[in-house]
Amino acid sequence: MKIANIPGVRGRRTRYQFIGESLAGCWVVALLGFSGYILHFNSAPVGFLFLLVVVTEAILCGFWQATIVSILACACLDYFFYPPYLTLNIGDPQDWVALGAFEISALVVSRVSSREQRSTHEAALQRTAMEQLYELSRSTLLINLHQPPGPQLTQLIRRIFELEGVAIFDANSGQCDRAGDWSETQFDLAKECFFLHSDDEDLAARTSQRLLRVGTNTVGAIVIRGDLSPLVTDALASLAAIALDRCVSFEKESRIEAAHQSERLRAAVLDSLAHAVKTPLTAIQTASSGLREVGSLNDPQVSLVSLIEEESSQLNLLCTRLLQTAKLEANQMSLGKDEIAIADLVSKVIREQSSRMAGHPIELAVADPGLTIEGDIELLSMALVQFLDNAAKYSYPGMEVKVAAWESHAEVLMSVHNFGPTIPIKDRDRIFQRFYRSDGSKDMAAGTGIGLSTVKMAAEAHQGHAWVISDAQEGTTFFLSLPQNGRRPQ
The missing domain is CATH 3.30.565.10 (Histidine kinase-like ATPase, C-terminal domain)
Structure with missing residues (x-):
């Protein structure tokens, strides 16, 4: 476990950082105040230097560190530069005016600085999120369409967004795939989200559940455990839904193409067979007609010849239908008018x-x-x-x-x-x-x-x-x- 993730250690580190930043600002103020006294500066330039230190402390460290530095700066002004010199006179109105000026400057500057830092941080997060979403969209185009999409997508999303866990339920296959660490009670979260047909946010467990929708169709569900904004989560879910739908479409097209190829092969075999049967059928019909012409046939023989003629006619009709069907399918038959x-x-x-x-x-x-x-x-x-x-x-x-x-x-x-x-x-x-x-x-x-x-x-x-x-x-x-x-x- 990383030390930064331990609450006690993080709290001590924050306190030590606050004390160090405050002491650094106070040391600069004390040094400027003593130097100004030695060099016989008056209160105006020293006060301006103290204001710069306070503003810098507010920008770099924050309002409360700047407040401590402001108090020390007022004390130094009173002690070194306001008569009686080398004496603290806290009740002097000049001290309160200086302290108020320092505090107002620290407050305004720290607020502006915090807002800018927050905006910069949010912009950086958005830029990172956009880069991650772009990488995901590009990577989903390269997944193996001949393999199940769930395992590939979960690994991709977890790697790109550095998440603790990702689970995807594919409605087409009924399969739930997971990447990362999941407890036994969380194994079916994605499936439950799909069947409950609702999105959800669990702040305590740091999980987000989203339905995967393409238009009005729901193709699955995704559960994410990690720190992502709802906007990024929604965009991620949309990309995952598109990838799943693309895999389903490819699977359907593959099945249709396989069925078409099988049908074409079967039709070709039957059509070839029909052509091959036509020749011996013609010979059989000719021979049966010749038997009738020979004459001197008794009744059983006449019946057999009639049966041969009738069945060969039926076979001939079947062959003709096969050949006509093949021509119609291939648009090779010119219709009579x-x-x-x-x-x-x-x-x-x-x-x-x-x-x-x-x-x-x-x-x-x-x-x-x-x-x-x-x-x-x-x-x-x-x-x-x-x-x-x-x-x-x-x-x-x-x-x-x-x-x-x-x-x-x-x-x-x-x-x-x-x-x-x-x-x-x-x-x-x-x-x-x-x-x-x-x-x-x-x-x-x-x-x-x-x-x-x-x-x-x-x-x-x-x-x-x-x-x-x-x-x-x-x-x-x-x-x-x-x-x-x-x-x-x-």
């Missing part, structure tokens, strides 16, 4: 899908037979095929599927309605993501999670959008909306 009659489009898709509806009757409702739209007929056909395929897979047995199309506010709306398992609210946006399948229905039928993502991208390519509503009483309805003139209405 065909004039499409909605009634013809829907009727054609229903005819093609009727054999794959698994016994579900289809009801068609087109409000306006003359309704048309401009777009890519292949993409829109694929979107409707996917809606019908979903309805066939996930409808309850024997339930009707309803296909409708109508005009609404310069848009063309197409819908496919069926009764089946309800799609949870949390999944209604996610089922349009690539490879995602809802937990409630993925065990009902086989699937890849690609079809609806293709529908969404096809809709967005036409400046439209796709969505679903699902209710236990009303059933599930998939919607596709497209602007009539190729642009979404304002």
